[in-house]
Amino acid sequence: MMARSMVSIILISALFLLTLAALAFVALVFVSLLASSLAGAPYIGMRNQYIDALLSLGGVSVEDVVCDLGCGDGRVLIAALERRRARRAVGYEISLWPFLKVVLKRYFSRFRSRLEVRRKNLLEADLSEVTIVYMYLYPLLVQRAALKINESARPGTRVVSVHYSVDLEAVPNFRLLKTAQLGSMTAYVYEIARY
Ligand SMILES: C[S@@+](CC[C@H](N)C(=O)[O-])C[C@H]1O[C@@H](n2cnc3c(N)ncnc32)[C@H](O)[C@@H]1O
Numbered sequence: 001m002m003a004r005s006m007v008s009i010i011l012i013s014a015l016f017l018l019t020l021a022a023l024a025f026v027a028l029v030f031v032s033l034l035a036s037s038l039a040g041a042p043y044i045g046m047r048n049q050y051i052d053a054l055l056s057l058g059g060v061s062v063e064d065v066v067c068d069l070g071c072g073d074g075r076v077l078i079a080a081l082e083r084r085r086a087r088r089a090v091g092y093e094i095s096l097w098p099f100l101k102v103v104l105k106r107y108f109s110r111f112r113s114r115l116e117v118r119r120k121n122l123l124e125a126d127l128s129e130v131t132i133v134y135m136y137l138y139p140l141l142v143q144r145a146a147l148k149i150n151e152s153a154r155p156g157t158r159v160v161s162v163h164y165s166v167d168l169e170a171v172p173n174f175r176l177l178k179t180a181q182l183g184s185m186t187a188y189v190y191e192i193a194r195y
Helices: 002-039 048-058 075-084 096-108 139-152
Strands: 065-069 088-092 115-118 132-135 158-162 174-182 185-192
Touching (some): 002 096, 048 075, 048 132, 048 158, 048 174, 065 075, 075 088, 075 115, 096 115, 139 158, 139 174
Antiparallel strands (some): 158 185, 174 185
8 A cells, every 4th residue: 555655756757857847848939049149040950952052052062161140959060060061160059958969969060070059149249260151040130140240351252041031232342153943941151352
């Protein structure tokens, strides 16, 4: 009798803890989604089927330092390191849930010494050594990021923006190199003017 009630107490406690953990997880994902939406773009990972095409469009090679502004779970950065042997990859992510995912993925990656992720607003990114910027954001944030890139990226830096183009009138250093269709999305490839 005594043993039975002990078992019941343990089971109920375990169930209670599991429910608490599940609720905490749902709250983390919900708050993160809200935070990323408020910051300018919700967390939606790029479809894996398009990542190779994006890396080709940007011309990612062993000499490049690739930066993903709003890197989500880091899938584009990790692909740039794994499949293109990029020299380095740097990601900025504001939202906690995708940031935790990219930190975990980085931990288990063979390329972790070449992957850097920062939990920071992308508008404060350090672009001084970056050669390719990738962004998959909403229009207002694309434009704000473009202003930042226009001011601080090195001449010759390539910029790949998925889904939304940059208003070229506001960013005099941007040159449109090409566009490509990825399913229903358009990718825009720019270069920062070389003087
Ligand atoms: C559409 S997702 C793209 C994720 C990733 N780049 C990819 O292609 O798989 C946009 C990401 O930008 C992040 N984000 C939105 N505003 C941001 C900001 N101001 N600073 C840093 N990250 C931001 C969101 O949290 C989200 O993870």
